[in-house]
Amino acid sequence: MLISIEGFHGTSLKSAEAILNSNFQLSFGDKEWLGDGVYFFINGINKKPEEQAEKWAIAQSWNNVTKIYDFNTYCVLKSEIIVEENNFLDLTSEDGIEVFEYLIERFEEKIKESGKKLEYLDGLLINLARGEGILEVDVVKGNFYIKFALERIKRLNLRTNNCTICAVFKPKKNLKEIKITKLGKIKSETI
């Protein structure tokens, strides 16, 4: 059975142009979340994923080292994510968590035999499971706490999830109808 999800990706206008020309090949995200994929905000625990993608683009524009904005025109890309149910790991569901927990259990058992202790991160485990052919995952869905501009400015570091996101590992296969839905200028008062 095919699953269809509407996803929103916030980025700079320059990156958006490159993404549209390369079908997201240039926009792989943080491996520590859900692995090396292209990330989308989707409808889930927050019902305004497009707004979250916009807020993410604005937050990402700020360079905390140079203290200036890396870009001042942002945009939101919308895409339909289409994935076979058997290749979709939903970590917001009991079924998905059961798969993930079993993977961790077997991994941890084996690592323990070496006498070493590793730092486990969701994204690294997903990368390993995909890379070694253990799980045939094309898309992973999860709930996360993501810091946007206000959370960063106010140094809020909560544990309560505020976003549902999807990581897409094979953009050419799983993304359809990518288009720009929002374009904006970043001003200090935006944040």
Added chain:
Amino acid sequence: MKLSRELKEKIDNYFNNISTDKLVEISLLKYGFSESKSNIDIENQSFSTLKKSFYKGNNTYFLQDDPYPLVA
């Protein structure tokens, strides 16, 4: 995705057939895992009592034995 019998067997098959050394090697070098910095190794992880640190308000701390067993 569900943990079907076939998927469980596939996961088992991978971990049953890879050596421990190889798994550690690829975890660290290929997938970017890092070794835990904690040196604490607790063999028996059940405790009958718990030490707590209380803040008294005068900037001094003291330890007190909690007489209640820790609920697991």
